[in-house]
């Protein structure tokens with residue numbers, strides 16, 4: 415059995431209230447930085463930053479390339495919050511704990527979540543450095559029952575059985591494609607399906623071949639759990655993968671996946687990622703609320 419650590423509404427509320435008392439920024443957009451992509455937070459103006467260790471109920475970052483800071487500020491005039499460092503299953507946290515920030519953001523009034531990650535390219539047409547707009551996911555830990563919504567459902571967050579066929583907002587996908595084309599990124603802009611595994615070991619050759627056959631274009635160790643929780647509480651989601659390495663699919667290959675290559679590719683693409691995310695935030699329509 416997986417640990418039952420359903421995130422308590424009161425704890426999430428207490429953290430949201432604590433953060434609201436520390437900063438006057440009321441973010442509408444949350445950005446989650448993938449491995450080595452913490453530079454995305456540098457785009458924010460008038461920053462107010464907190465170390466995760468100082469935030470009540472927050473887990474700690476333990477992975478190189480994930481600084482462990484929550485940064486508030488404005489991006490193109492829009493109030494935002496940026497997670498400089500996310501949490502992964504392989505760090506030993508319960509799946510409910512690694513997704514806790516999504517619930518806190520929702521209680522703070524965030525409407526849109528932008529998630530980024532580093533991933534291995536399964537699609538043979540993909541190159542290292544490609545940016546893949548995620549259109550769908552395959553949740554392998556979920557197949558085994560490890561889903562962040564496991565446990566009693568709290569209706570104050572969302573419904574018991576949330577739909578996932580519309581997890582990735584189609585308008586934002588199109589907008590990101592347009593933004594990428596306008597920036598001249600067409601040569602390295604892709605769309606595809608992201609598959610999450612538990613990690614921390616990288617995949618075997620047989621696993622990569624299987625995942626590719628299952629319809630995945632990229633493989634990683636994050637994002638999907640956050641997407642499920644963000645959608646459960648009604649936030650709009652956009653996500654992208656940076657293809658930091660090619661998945662090894664061939665027994666003759668000498669290539670070996672490694673975290674150093676992941677961080678180096680993220681560093682090399684950081685300026686394009688920043689431009690893409692900031693232009694997307696600039697151009698996205700605010701969510702229209704219907705008053706009944």
Ligand SMILES: O=P(O)(O)O[C@@H]1C[C@H](O)[C@@H](CO)O1
Nearest residue numbers: 448449531532635636673676
């Ligand atoms: O947080 P992300 O998904 O970007 O991190 C990926 C998956 C592992 O944490 C790490 C492997 O290099 O990068």
